[in-house]
Amino acid sequence: xxxKLQHKYAxxxxxxxxxxxxxxxxxxxxxxxxxPVGMLYFLIKDYMNKEMxxxxxxYLIGSIIxxxxxxxxxxxxxxxxxxxxxxxxxxxxITLAEQLRKIPLSFFGKKDLSDLTSTIMADCAxxxxxxxxxxxxxxxxxxxxxxxxxSLFVFDWRMAIAALWVLPISFVIVGxxxxxxxxxxxxxxxxxxxxxxGIQECLETIRDLKSNNAQDEYLAGLNKKIKAVEKHAIxxxxxxxxxxxxAQMILKLGIATVALTGGILLAKGSIDVLTFFMFxxxxxxxxxxxxxxxxNLAAIITTDVQCERMNEILLHEVxxxxxxMNNKGYDIEFSNVGFAYDxxxxxxxxxxxxAKQGEVTALIGPSGGGKTTVSRLAARFWDVSKGKITVGGMxxxxxxxxxxxxxxxxxxxxxxxxNNTILENIRIGKQNAxxxxxxxxxxxxxxxEFADKLPDGWNTMIxxxxxxxxxxxxxxxxIARAFLKDAPIILLDxxxxxxxxxxETLIQEALSKLIKNKTVLIIAHRMRTVAKxxxxxxxxxxxxxxxxxxxxxxxxxxIYHHMVETQMESMEWKL
Numbered sequence: 001x002x003x004k005l006q007h008k009y010a011x012x013x014x015x016x017x018x019x020x021x022x023x024x025x026x027x028x029x030x031x032x033x034x035x036p037v038g039m040l041y042f043l044i045k046d047y048m049n050k051e052m053x054x055x056x057x058x059y060l061i062g063s064i065i066x067x068x069x070x071x072x073x074x075x076x077x078x079x080x081x082x083x084x085x086x087x088x089x090x091x092x093x094i095t096l097a098e099q100l101r102k103i104p105l106s107f108f109g110k111k112d113l114s115d116l117t118s119t120i121m122a123d124c125a126x127x128x129x130x131x132x133x134x135x136x137x138x139x140x141x142x143x144x145x146x147x148x149x150x151s152l153f154v155f156d157w158r159m160a161i162a163a164l165w166v167l168p169i170s171f172v173i174v175g176x177x178x179x180x181x182x183x184x185x186x187x188x189x190x191x192x193x194x195x196x197x198g199i200q201e202c203l204e205t206i207r208d209l210k211s212n213n214a215q216d217e218y219l220a221g222l223n224k225k226i227k228a229v230e231k232h233a234i235x236x237x238x239x240x241x242x243x244x245x246x247a248q249m250i251l252k253l254g255i256a257t258v259a260l261t262g263g264i265l266l267a268k269g270s271i272d273v274l275t276f277f278m279f280x281x282x283x284x285x286x287x288x289x290x291x292x293x294x295x296n297l298a299a300i301i302t303t304d305v306q307c308e309r310m311n312e313i314l315l316h317e318v319x320x321x322x323x324x325m326n327n328k329g330y331d332i333e334f335s336n337v338g339f340a341y342d343x344x345x346x347x348x349x350x351x352x353x354x355a356k357q358g359e360v361t362a363l364i365g366p367s368g369g370g371k372t373t374v375s376r377l378a379a380r381f382w383d384v385s386k387g388k389i390t391v392g393g394m395x396x397x398x399x400x401x402x403x404x405x406x407x408x409x410x411x412x413x414x415x416x417x418x419n420n421t422i423l424e425n426i427r428i429g430k431q432n433a434x435x436x437x438x439x440x441x442x443x444x445x446x447x448x449e450f451a452d453k454l455p456d457g458w459n460t461m462i463x464x465x466x467x468x469x470x471x472x473x474x475x476x477x478x479i480a481r482a483f484l485k486d487a488p489i490i491l492l493d494x495x496x497x498x499x500x501x502x503x504e505t506l507i508q509e510a511l512s513k514l515i516k517n518k519t520v521l522i523i524a525h526r527m528r529t530v531a532k533x534x535x536x537x538x539x540x541x542x543x544x545x546x547x548x549x550x551x552x553x554x555x556x557x558x559i560y561h562h563m564v565e566t567q568m569e570s571m572e573w574k575l
Contacts, residue, residue: 025080086128103319420461441484536553
């Protein structure tokens with residue numbers, strides 16, 4: 001049962017155990033709430049039979065015991081349901097985040113940031129509500145109702161049928177709405193994600209929209225998405241209400257059939273007044289929680305969409321491996337490597353080359369040739385579709401990604417910074433580095449040239465993703481991280497693309513100190529950046545088109561020679 005609950009509602013093992021406890025406590029609480037009805041039945045029975053003498057104290061103590069039991073069971077139910085659910089909600093979010101940390105980066109290429117954020121926040125919040133309000137109450141109500149139903153047959157089977165016939169019909173009506181409600185919920189989620197994507201895109205591109213006077217047109221489109229969410233929310237509520245309201249109406253018929261059947265049997269003398277009264281009292285108490293249960297059932301059905309979205313992350317294949325590395329040196333070797341982001345999009349095909357330690361290996365070629373993909377595969381951001389990549393003879397696919405990452409310093413073309421100080425943004429390269437070590441690395445990347453001019457110097461907050469800095473300044477912070485980490489393998493993806501000529505020269509001089517005796521894999525479009533590389537690998541259409549020294553490739557008159565000539569011509573172009 002625990003495994004089913006885990007998979008069904010994206011729970012941890014402890015969360016599944018806590019849900020079982022919550023269901024049991026809800027069941028017990030519902031049964032205890034029936035005790036006053038039993039007390040009232042026997043009180044009226046004794047009163048009608050004139051047997052109340054000496055029993056007043058008994059009923060007084062009994063009432064007090066009922067109140068105490070209700071208070072105790074309610075307290076236990078609150079703890080096992082609500083408090084445990086809030087703990088599980090935190091565990092669920094942390095588990096999702098941990099799983100995302102282990103999933104190959106190819107997964108993120110298929111998902112929008114707003115979609116993943118919604119899964120961790122909104123979907124988890126909905127499942128929190130389901131676990132605390134809907135699921136235990138529904139199952140608890142069903143179990144307690146079943147137990148009460150069995151006891152009703154002891155009193156009179158005819159009255160029991162009159163009271164209970166509406167229950168299966170009501171639940172079948174709501175249960176049969178499952179496919180309809182799931183489809184509505186999926187469509188509603190699609191509209192919500194489109195709206196969230198639109199809002200996020202608007203915030204991220206507001207500068208470009210304003211500079212092109214396109215904000216009115218864009219906001220008009222965004223308004224349509226918001227209206228679509230609003231419209232479909234009404235459709236979803238109506239779709240649920242049609243089934244739930246119908247089921248609740250049928251449930252109410254049970255009171256009428258109990259009254260009608262009881263009246264007929266009472267007139268015939270088949271039952272006494274006390275039994276008739278007891279059934280009327282009991283069904284009024286029995287149907288109230290079941291009306292809520294029907295709403296809970298409908299709500300639980302719609303949570304399947306949220307559970308599917310979370311299980312897509314939780315059940316996704318993760319990258320794993322040993323934490324023990326046995327590499328001999330740091331040569332990176334690609335052996336007949338093939339890679340595809342999906343089955344229909346082949347990016348690399350039979351790529352083979354060696355990036356030797358102590359040398360600079362440059363990856364160049366036309367856009368879309370697979371250069372960035374090669375660098376990502378070298379660091380095991382993704383796993384190859386075929387072939388093998390080794391570092392010092394060690395197959396990287398057998399090494400835990402986080403352990404492997406200790407060998408790499410990476411400077412991406414797209415820099416990611418945090419809303420923190422310059423010092424703390426650089427310290428990401430080495431978490432336990434002292435301020436002196438951080439500043440020394442920053443100076444090697446020439447960060448001091450702009451940091452000294454800022455109000456708080458190295459402790460200046462740089463805004464979300466470094467919004468207070470220029471592109472070149474942001475790139476220099478990223479390069480400073482690589483200096484600070486000082487790993488044996490360096491991957492540079494257009495590391496100097498955002499720098500002017502003077503700063504590029506300074507950074508290249510600094511990089512020449514960093515890369516000594518290290519394996520360097522550099523991606524660049526500027527030919528002057530790779531002119532002094534020890535080896536150039538030209539990638540075109542996912543294959544190695546050329547390979548050799550700059551001098552050799554230039555003399556061959558191939559792709560590299562053509563790229564050099566083209567850039568020289570572009571440098572001479574004037575307005």
